[in-house]
Amino acid sequence: MDMKLKIPYKLEVTCSxxxxxxxxxxxxxxxxxxxxxxxxxxxRIRVKRGHDLSRLKNGQQSLYIIRTGYFKTVISTNDGRxxxxxxxxxxxxxxxxxELSELYSCQVIALEDSxxxxxxxxxxxxxxxxxxxxxxxxxxxxxxxxxxxxxxMLFLGSMNxxxxxxxxxxxxxxxxxxxxxxxxxxxxxxxxxxIASYLGLKHETVSRTLAKFIxxxxxxxxxxxxxxxxxxxxxxxxxxxx
Amino acid sequence: MDMKLKIPYKLEVTCSxxxxxxxxxxxxxxxxxxxxxxxxxxxRIRVKRGHDLSRLKNGQQSLYIIRTGYFKTVISTNDGRxxxxxxxxxxxxxxxxxELSELYSCQVIALEDSxxxxxxxxxxxxxxxxxxxxxxxxxxxxxxxxxxxxxxMLFLGSMNxxxxxxxxxxxxxxxxxxxxxxxxxxxxxxxxxxIASYLGLKHETVSRTLAKFIxxxxxxxxxxxxxxxxxxxxxxxxxxxx
DNA sequence: CGCACGGTTGACCTGTATCAAGCCGGGTGG
DNA sequence: CCACCCGGCTTGATACAGGTCAACCGTGCG
Numbered sequence: 001m002d003m004k005l006k007i008p009y010k011l012e013v014t015c016s017x018x019x020x021x022x023x024x025x026x027x028x029x030x031x032x033x034x035x036x037x038x039x040x041x042x043x044r045i046r047v048k049r050g051h052d053l054s055r056l057k058n059g060q061q062s063l064y065i066i067r068t069g070y071f072k073t074v075i076s077t078n079d080g081r082x083x084x085x086x087x088x089x090x091x092x093x094x095x096x097x098x099e100l101s102e103l104y105s106c107q108v109i110a111l112e113d114s115x116x117x118x119x120x121x122x123x124x125x126x127x128x129x130x131x132x133x134x135x136x137x138x139x140x141x142x143x144x145x146x147x148x149x150x151x152x153m154l155f156l157g158s159m160n161x162x163x164x165x166x167x168x169x170x171x172x173x174x175x176x177x178x179x180x181x182x183x184x185x186x187x188x189x190x191x192x193x194x195i196a197s198y199l200g201l202k203h204e205t206v207s208r209t210l211a212k213f214i215x216x217x218x219x220x221x222x223x224x225x226x227x228x229x230x231x232x233x234x235x236x237x238x239x240x241x242x
Numbered sequence: 243m244d245m246k247l248k249i250p251y252k253l254e255v256t257c258s259x260x261x262x263x264x265x266x267x268x269x270x271x272x273x274x275x276x277x278x279x280x281x282x283x284x285x286r287i288r289v290k291r292g293h294d295l296s297r298l299k300n301g302q303q304s305l306y307i308i309r310t311g312y313f314k315t316v317i318s319t320n321d322g323r324x325x326x327x328x329x330x331x332x333x334x335x336x337x338x339x340x341e342l343s344e345l346y347s348c349q350v351i352a353l354e355d356s357x358x359x360x361x362x363x364x365x366x367x368x369x370x371x372x373x374x375x376x377x378x379x380x381x382x383x384x385x386x387x388x389x390x391x392x393x394x395m396l397f398l399g400s401m402n403x404x405x406x407x408x409x410x411x412x413x414x415x416x417x418x419x420x421x422x423x424x425x426x427x428x429x430x431x432x433x434x435x436x437i438a439s440y441l442g443l444k445h446e447t448v449s450r451t452l453a454k455f456i457x458x459x460x461x462x463x464x465x466x467x468x469x470x471x472x473x474x475x476x477x478x479x480x481x482x483x484x
Numbered sequence: 485c486g487c488a489c490g491g492t493t494g495a496c497c498t499g500t501a502t503c504a505a506g507c508c509g510g511g512t513g514g
Numbered sequence: 515c516c517a518c519c520c521g522g523c524t525t526g527a528t529a530c531a532g533g534t535c536a537a538c539c540g541t542g543c544g
Contacts, residue, residue: 075392079481083399085392097392098385104396125377135367135377142384143340149391150317150327150339154346156398157325157442161532192491200399205532207492223491223541239321403500434523444501449524465509465523 013067014038023091024065024117027133036130043118053094053108053116062120063141064095069114070189074197077104084198086148087111087172087190090179093141111189156200164199165209166238169219173228184231188224255309256280265333266307266359269375278372285360295336295350295358304362305383306337311356312431316439319346326440328390329353329414329432332421335383353431398442406441407451408480411461415470426473430466 015021015038025037044067047053053064053071070089076082085106088094094108128134155167169186177183188195196203213219218234220227228234257263257280267279286309289295295306295313312331318324327348330336336350370376397409411428419425430437438445455461460476462469470476 075396077396077481081396081400083396085395096384097388098381104393106392121378121381128377129371135370136363139340139363139380139384142338142381142388146339146384146387146391149388149395150348151346152395153327153391153398154317154319154323154325156395157439158323191489197399202533203491204493204534208532211492239319241322433521445523446502446525447500450500453524 013044015041018067020065020067020091025137027131027137029131033131036127040119040123040127041117042120042123045116045118047110047114047116049110049112049114051110053110054106056118060120060122061098062095062118063093063124063138064108065117065119066090066092066094067115067117069116070111071114072109072111072190072194072198074107074109075104076107082197083200084190084194086152087194087198089175093145096142096145111194152198161199161201161205161209162212163238164201165195165206165213166234168195168199169226169228170231170234170238173231184228186226186228188226255286257283260309262307262309262333267379269373269379271373275373278369282361282365282369283359284362284365287358287360289352289356289358291352291354291356293352295352296348298360302362302364303340304337304360305335305366305380306350307359307361308332308334308336309357309359311358312353313356314351314353314432314436314440316349316351317346318349324439325442326432326436328394329436329440331417335387338384338387353436394440403441403443403447403451404454404479406443407437407448407455408476410437410441411468411470412473412476412480415473426470428468428470430468 015025016034018024027033029037042062045056047069066088068090070087071092071094072087073085073094074082075085097106124134124138155164159167172186172188173183176186190198192203192206196206199206201209210219210221213234214221216233218228218230218237220229257267258276260266269275271279284304287298289311308330310332312329313334313336314329315327315336316324317327339348366376366380397406401409414428414430415425418428432440434445434448438448441448443451452461452463455476456463458475460470460472460479462471
């Protein structure tokens with residue numbers, strides 16, 4: 001089971017022919033810079049569903065960019081507590097937390113078979129003087145991550161269950177749309193348990209809340225196939241001053 | 243009231259004679275590098291209690307490093323929801339979220355009269371080639387912030403009120419100790435309302451939980467003077483598998 | 485093919501929110 | 515300088531959202 005991880009299958013892709021380039025490195029690169037960017041990526045690998053990307057760590061601090069697939073990040077303490085911190089899809093960067101605290105550990109679990117590009121920061125340091133704006137782009141990635149986490153803290157700290165679930169569906173919808181997929185036909189890659197953990201609820205509560213949304217014709221749900229019928233109403237549940 | 247903000251009083255301090263240097267820029271700098279580091283800081287300013295540091299933004303993205311004093315960061319949505327994201331004291335860096343989402347805004351409120359160094363990222367870019375390790379130090383600051391937020395999400399998502407309050411007191415204690423202050427005699431700079439928002443509770447619940455801790459002789463509390471009597475017990479409340 | 489796990493639903497319980505009253509301390513204005 | 519007042523804080527009574535426990539179902543994975 002671990003073989004696939006230990007002897008990663010190298011993918012026949014370069015940044016130059018990658019259709020995510022514009023989202024991944026939106027720097028307006030010329031040809032010379034493009035070939036340097038290719039040198040950033042030390043490996044392009046496959047990760048099987050259920051496997052933990054963070055166990056790939058080879059000592060050097062790296063950025064992981066999702067090419068295809070779906071991941072969840074999970075934090076767990078030594079006293080058995082754990083918490084889903086986020087879900088991530090094609091084009092997202094993970095691994096920004098860097099060297100981890102000794103108090104808890106982070107996992108990055110593939111929710112479906114996925115492919116990932118690995119960018120060691122040492123490569124960034126080396127190539128940054130040839131590629132204008134690379135450092136500030138990396139900084140931008142960090143900002144995005146911090147802003148994302150801020151919005152998670154907002155609903156964890158101040159929303160009731162309906163608001164949380166509605167917010168979750170809307171974010172999912174938005175990130176699908178951003179990538180050119182339908183914003184109303186969603187295929188949930190994560191379990192109700194994952195959603196519950198992410199939202200700071202129990203899985204029964206997630207189930208019940210979704211059932212409520214079905215009853216009031218906001219969504220249709222069949223296992224993990226979800227269709228949003230009323231984005232406007234969901235939005236007002238998520239954002240109305242209570 | 244805004245005058246102090248608009249015409250900031252410049253402080254007579256340089257990095258070279260700042261006693262926070264080792265925490266702020268732990269790079270083992272030589273004299274040449276030290277003078278370059280001084281150029282990083284565009285301004286050293288005072289911020290009065292209650293004022294919002296984020297309103298200083300002059301367009302360019304900057305890092306703010308607390309020299310003295312105490313701050314809280316707050317996120318607020320246009321639908322009137324808000325949430326304290328963290329508390330910050332001397333040596334901490336803030337402003338890493340950078341350019342903010344249009345969905346919500348962040349404030350950085352001084353909880354007492356404070357002083358702050360402002361480091362525009364454009365200066366970092368300029369000086370980084372003279373100071374080895376500066377970029378990776380900045381990256382380290384981001385990692386710290388993300389790890390801090392991860393731990394906040396952990397308790398927001400998975401802890402009951404006693405665990406949250408105990409965790410809060412322990413973190414406070416640890417950050418005081420880290421700065422050479424007593425880890426058991428704490429002076430709370432923030433209100434019960436601030437604590438409640440940070441912990442995702444109501445202020446009454448915080449009050450009651452503290453009262454419980456007083457009753458079981460874990461702490462003594464007089465207004466905002468707090469003495470921790472039993473760190474061990476607090477720790478087991480915070481981390482025991484329930 | 486079978487079983488374990490993800491998911492749903494119901495009944496009940498409890499922790500935290502809500503509502504309300506009152507206290508204390510510090511800042512402000514007369 | 516004192517009195518007042520307002521905001522921060524505490525404490526009690528009550529309500530209810532969401533957690534807990536339990537039973538059952540479907541399905542997809544091995």
